[in-house]
Amino acid sequence: MSVSKNPDACPVSILMSLLSGPWTMYILWVLCNSGPTRFGALKHLVEGISTKVLTERLRMLEAAEIIYRQYEPTVPPQVTYGLTKRGQELIEILHQLNALAERWYGSQQREHSNSNI
Amino acid sequence: MSVSKNPDACPVSILMSLLSGPWTMYILWVLCNSGPTRFGALKHLVEGISTKVLTERLRMLEAAEIIYRQYEPTVPPQVTYGLTKRGQELIEILHQLNALAERWYGSQQREHSNSNI
DNA sequence: CGGAATCCCGCAGGATACTG
DNA sequence: CAGTATCCTGCGGGATTCCG
Numbered sequence: 001m002s003v004s005k006n007p008d009a010c011p012v013s014i015l016m017s018l019l020s021g022p023w024t025m026y027i028l029w030v031l032c033n034s035g036p037t038r039f040g041a042l043k044h045l046v047e048g049i050s051t052k053v054l055t056e057r058l059r060m061l062e063a064a065e066i067i068y069r070q071y072e073p074t075v076p077p078q079v080t081y082g083l084t085k086r087g088q089e090l091i092e093i094l095h096q097l098n099a100l101a102e103r104w105y106g107s108q109q110r111e112h113s114n115s116n117i
Numbered sequence: 118m119s120v121s122k123n124p125d126a127c128p129v130s131i132l133m134s135l136l137s138g139p140w141t142m143y144i145l146w147v148l149c150n151s152g153p154t155r156f157g158a159l160k161h162l163v164e165g166i167s168t169k170v171l172t173e174r175l176r177m178l179e180a181a182e183i184i185y186r187q188y189e190p191t192v193p194p195q196v197t198y199g200l201t202k203r204g205q206e207l208i209e210i211l212h213q214l215n216a217l218a219e220r221w222y223g224s225q226q227r228e229h230s231n232s233n234i
Numbered sequence: 235c236g237g238a239a240t241c242c243c244g245c246a247g248g249a250t251a252c253t254g
Numbered sequence: 255c256a257g258t259a260t261c262c263t264g265c266g267g268g269a270t271t272c273c274g
Contacts, residue, residue, distance in 0.1 A: 011218030012211055013142050020137035022267075025130055039236050050268055055237060065221075076235040077274090089217060094129055096210050101128030104182075104203065139247080156256050167248055172257065193255040194254090 015090075018064050023049050024057050025094075028083070031067060032091050036082035066090055132207075135181050140166050141174050142211075145200070148184060149208050153199035183207055 019025055023046060030045045031037060037045065043054055058081055061067040066087045072078040083091065136142055140163060147162045148154060154162065160171055175198055178184040183204045189195040200208065 010146065010215065011222050012215035014222060015214055015218040016136060016142055019133060025133055029127070043236095051237065052239095052269090053267060056267090071236095074235095075274095077237095079236060086221065093210065093213050093217060096213070097132055098127065098129035100206060100210060101132040105128050105131060160256095168257065169249090169259095170247060173247090188256095191255095192254095194257090196256060 018060060018066070021057065023053060024061070027054075027057055027061070028066070028087070028091065028094070031081060031083050031087070036070075036080050039079050039081070042081060061087075135177060135183070138174065138177075140170060141178070144171075144174055144178070145183070145204070145208065145211070148198060148200050148204070153187075153197050156196050156198070159198060178204075 019028075027042070027046055030042065034041075034045060039054075039058075042058075043049065043051065046054065058067065058069070062069050062081075064086075065084055067081050068084050070080045070082070072080075136145075144159070144163055147159065151158075151162060156171075156175075159175075160166065160168065163171065175184065175186070179186050179198075181203075182201055184198050185201050187197045187199070189197075
């Protein structure tokens with residue numbers, strides 16, 4: 001999923017194309033609120049997502065160094081995902097975007113009212 | 118194109134879903150750099166976009182009050198698009214995102230080096 | 235448990251033609 | 255000039271099955 005198809009995409013477009021796809025923001029939001037989380041738990045928290053897409057998004061975010069992947073070769077194996085430093089930086093700006101969005105659309109309180117992204 | 122398919126999408130997801138689609142950010146970038154621009158000019162500046170998608174994006178951004186549409190019923194008609202106050206606010210945050218992106222990916226200078234979004 | 239592989243399908247986006 | 259209308263296609267995402 002691309003934000004811009006132009007060859008001369010600016011850096012922010014690269015970033016946006018990372019965040020654009022379905023589920024991506026939600027995954028970050030969950031990782032932000034729940035802290036480091038294992039794959040299975042993530043799949044439950046991000047309700048309705050398929051393993052395929054979850055895996056794709058995690059790989060993508062990992063490649064972008066926005067999240068990290070910690071693999072423990074136990075049996076059964078344990079894989080934990082969490083926000084990196086970059087992830088934290090990104091989240092901060094997303095908070096600003098969220099503040100803007102709430103001013104525009106009004107901040108309807110929802111069930112999970114603990115600071116959304 | 119949706120960012121999150123969850124019913125309880127947070128405001129920032131609403132915003133992101135607006136910005137997510139192909140071309141959208143690029144259109145905003147052009148409007149930011151070129152100021153108010155007519156449809157035809159926009160279609161040339163955003164090279165490669167189809168009239169269908171350009172129209173869709175403009176309608177979407179207009180509905181979100183991020184851009185305005187000024188119609189002059191002359192013959193031939195003139196329609197000019199530009200950033201609204203909201204559009205300016207949004208651009209400011211996108212600049213921050215861009216700054217982040219440049220730090221991460223390095224700021225390769227490109228042909229149009231006048232302040233990207 | 236944490237995926238990879240495979241198949242399938244809807245719909246977003248491209249191309250083209252036409253209009254007030 | 256600034257769009258609509260129509261048709262067509264690719265591919266992104268869902269569901270399912272299998273593996274170390």
